Amino acid sequence: MRSWNLPVLGPVPTLVYVPMNVRKKKNVRAATLADVGRAAGVSAMAVSAALNETRTSARISEQTRAKIIEAAEALGYRPNVAARALVKRRMNTIGVSVVWADEELNNYFVEIFNGIIEATSRHAQNATVFTFRSWSEDMAKVCGMCDGRIDGMILVAPLFNQELAAMLPHHTPFVALHANTESEAFVNIESNEERGAKEMVKAMIAMGHRRIMHVSGPRGLVGPERRISGYLSALREAGIVPDPDLLVVTNFAAAEGCRAMNAWLSANKGKPLPDAIFCANDAIAIGCMEALASAGIRIPDDVSIAGFDDTIAARTTVPQLCTVRQPLRAMGARAVEVMMRRIDAMRGKGGDELVNSVVFDTTVVLRGSLSKPPAEPRLVP
Amino acid sequence: MRSWNLPVLGPVPTLVYVPMNVRKKKNVRAATLADVGRAAGVSAMAVSAALNETRTSARISEQTRAKIIEAAEALGYRPNVAARALVKRRMNTIGVSVVWADEELNNYFVEIFNGIIEATSRHAQNATVFTFRSWSEDMAKVCGMCDGRIDGMILVAPLFNQELAAMLPHHTPFVALHANTESEAFVNIESNEERGAKEMVKAMIAMGHRRIMHVSGPRGLVGPERRISGYLSALREAGIVPDPDLLVVTNFAAAEGCRAMNAWLSANKGKPLPDAIFCANDAIAIGCMEALASAGIRIPDDVSIAGFDDTIAARTTVPQLCTVRQPLRAMGARAVEVMMRRIDAMRGKGGDELVNSVVFDTTVVLRGSLSKPPAEPRLVP
DNA sequence: AGCGCATTTGAAAACGCTTTTCAGCCACTT
DNA sequence: AAGTGGCTGAAAAGCGTTTTCAAATGCGCT
Numbered sequence: 001m002r003s004w005n006l007p008v009l010g011p012v013p014t015l016v017y018v019p020m021n022v023r024k025k026k027n028v029r030a031a032t033l034a035d036v037g038r039a040a041g042v043s044a045m046a047v048s049a050a051l052n053e054t055r056t057s058a059r060i061s062e063q064t065r066a067k068i069i070e071a072a073e074a075l076g077y078r079p080n081v082a083a084r085a086l087v088k089r090r091m092n093t094i095g096v097s098v099v100w101a102d103e104e105l106n107n108y109f110v111e112i113f114n115g116i117i118e119a120t121s122r123h124a125q126n127a128t129v130f131t132f133r134s135w136s137e138d139m140a141k142v143c144g145m146c147d148g149r150i151d152g153m154i155l156v157a158p159l160f161n162q163e164l165a166a167m168l169p170h171h172t173p174f175v176a177l178h179a180n181t182e183s184e185a186f187v188n189i190e191s192n193e194e195r196g197a198k199e200m201v202k203a204m205i206a207m208g209h210r211r212i213m214h215v216s217g218p219r220g221l222v223g224p225e226r227r228i229s230g231y232l233s234a235l236r237e238a239g240i241v242p243d244p245d246l247l248v249v250t251n252f253a254a255a256e257g258c259r260a261m262n263a264w265l266s267a268n269k270g271k272p273l274p275d276a277i278f279c280a281n282d283a284i285a286i287g288c289m290e291a292l293a294s295a296g297i298r299i300p301d302d303v304s305i306a307g308f309d310d311t312i313a314a315r316t317t318v319p320q321l322c323t324v325r326q327p328l329r330a331m332g333a334r335a336v337e338v339m340m341r342r343i344d345a346m347r348g349k350g351g352d353e354l355v356n357s358v359v360f361d362t363t364v365v366l367r368g369s370l371s372k373p374p375a376e377p378r379l380v381p
Numbered sequence: 382m383r384s385w386n387l388p389v390l391g392p393v394p395t396l397v398y399v400p401m402n403v404r405k406k407k408n409v410r411a412a413t414l415a416d417v418g419r420a421a422g423v424s425a426m427a428v429s430a431a432l433n434e435t436r437t438s439a440r441i442s443e444q445t446r447a448k449i450i451e452a453a454e455a456l457g458y459r460p461n462v463a464a465r466a467l468v469k470r471r472m473n474t475i476g477v478s479v480v481w482a483d484e485e486l487n488n489y490f491v492e493i494f495n496g497i498i499e500a501t502s503r504h505a506q507n508a509t510v511f512t513f514r515s516w517s518e519d520m521a522k523v524c525g526m527c528d529g530r531i532d533g534m535i536l537v538a539p540l541f542n543q544e545l546a547a548m549l550p551h552h553t554p555f556v557a558l559h560a561n562t563e564s565e566a567f568v569n570i571e572s573n574e575e576r577g578a579k580e581m582v583k584a585m586i587a588m589g590h591r592r593i594m595h596v597s598g599p600r601g602l603v604g605p606e607r608r609i610s611g612y613l614s615a616l617r618e619a620g621i622v623p624d625p626d627l628l629v630v631t632n633f634a635a636a637e638g639c640r641a642m643n644a645w646l647s648a649n650k651g652k653p654l655p656d657a658i659f660c661a662n663d664a665i666a667i668g669c670m671e672a673l674a675s676a677g678i679r680i681p682d683d684v685s686i687a688g689f690d691d692t693i694a695a696r697t698t699v700p701q702l703c704t705v706r707q708p709l710r711a712m713g714a715r716a717v718e719v720m721m722r723r724i725d726a727m728r729g730k731g732g733d734e735l736v737n738s739v740v741f742d743t744t745v746v747l748r749g750s751l752s753k754p755p756a757e758p759r760l761v762p
Numbered sequence: 763a764g765c766g767c768a769t770t771t772g773a774a775a776a777c778g779c780t781t782t783t784c785a786g787c788c789a790c791t792t
Numbered sequence: 793a794a795g796t797g798g799c800t801g802a803a804a805a806g807c808g809t810t811t812t813c814a815a816a817t818g819c820g821c822t
Contacts, residue, residue, distance in 0.1 A: 030528055030552045032778055043802055048780060061800065078550060082466040082529030083778035087807045091463070100498060110491065117481060117512050126526065128509040131498050145507065147411050148463035148808080169459060171411045254697070286697050293699060316635070316667055318674065318699040413808055424772050429810060442770060464808035467777045529778080763822100770817075777809085784803080791796075 638668025
């Protein structure tokens, strides 16, 4: 064993820079076009033309342009986005609205967000995320942020009623991703959830599972209902009579899933466990896994389990969570593409083949949490 | 077993609303103050005064105000944020910059973000997230987005060199959270990482571990160096000579951690495993757990492991990951508070007791992945 | 009737930028 | 020498708000 060369601490880059409290000077103002113009001995408009390479009418000689650019850099000039937006009527920014109430949504949203920023950076646009506690409470907030700040808004899993939808400003395009309401107020990007759920349950049945539990999200929302529908449809085709005791309703959160599963376990002591559990999303499934683990039930030896969404979290559980993959990333990217078309159309630039709805396909992802059922169903401890 | 009342599908709320393609009308423009004024038979300024309840000079009679409000609602008037910002020099928005390159950062960032939005909503501010691929490449983007769009910028885990820091606009306040460079260019919010690392390693030693491995993040960054420093300090105090073979360097991502651990395992076949592994963050630890599991090494029976950060992911592993908790949420919230003070100060409103740095405390969170070392160290298979 | 005062309202001037229009200049043609 | 046309850059007109200031109105008072 070599001896250690102490200290091993590597060099840490250090900056010497004008400290914050020194530049606390009050009323420091950013340089404007006029400032740059004054410094370069030209007018403000010449600066604008030079910096924007506007090819329309007024052209600036290379010599003047160089002078202007030098002055601009010396002054640290940066265009004021608000002023530019005011006159151009275009912010080059699209807003993303999402409810950030339960932390479990995060993984789902983060995946979508990845797609959104991929697409926005391709279009040289910015994405701005707006979060609030609930759609109903903060609807005014959504609307108040539209004008002059963003060119369009992507709503992630919005939940509206008639009254709220009427509040949407008419002059801003909206695109909804996984809308929880069947509305024509906005373009809808969705995935074939019913089919995904059906395929998953069919896969379970093909493996030999018969008593399949479904832990659903809140009833009445489009997503959960479609998943229930697919679940039932698969059972029906296999000639399995659905057992109402095996339909559990909870919310889209790990803590909720854990609670629901614990409640079910204590209400069914001594009865046989289901062969497999199909959860309405990954978060619920992870919560259930926690509850099962603390009850000493092994996955997948005693019971198989599957989720829905294929979030990152599904890959970090042990065993890894079998799930239904929605191409969230692609969906987020597509939302942006559709949005760009809408914006162009609204500005009178685009063609007229506008998309009103896009449906993505879902796929079953087999992972360790799903395997053959045990020979003898285990009883609830 | 009761029979199931089919169909179980619940009602899904439906909206009938003017479809997007109908309101595709080109050049629809939002109503302006002047429009409202025309409708109400008053001037635009009267509308502004009425709607803003400006108590300064011009007061509007209740009668006129009622008339104006009615007209504004009829026209669906909403103030144009850009125009308002232009004149008020205040966007009521703070930007949050984060590098969104590796997905592993997500859990870390999401936790901070929760704190940020908590604080911004308390201050009636908006938070806008800007993402980019790397600090060096997209620095211009950070800067270009400051002027007139946000009042201040929070940098999450920024990595700068001298040249890049010089690009920061002087008239916008910056607050850095976990800056990776020791700079005075911005206010620093950090946590006591060295102490956290030291306490964790001390906890391991107290449990009887002697051969403790550290899987570090990239050398040269402030965070990893501080964790190494704490690690070494704990070893030294316990009289343990650090073994250079037990210091592994990798990147902050699960995939990287997995790869690094696999590499170490295959390079050390037949030699004894360490008693415990202290990883520089949770993502690395999760990657290591994967590598160990696939090598048939059991946690914590064969080897104990711990992470750093206490992200959500640390709670969903089996066994749950022992980790060093940083109060990320509180840190995010504090960043906003500090920012608000800076903005007020810059506008000439605030007092002068400005904070330049805040250090939060870290705590060790004991969980299932850390227990006593095995009687006989296991050999690398 | 005339005056001062308080209360409402309107006019105009920013805010920083873009865009359109137009004048000046020079070289080149007729 | 006068006309033509291409370059270059200045002037001015907004974009939708807020803010400042002055004008208008109504009132009570002398």
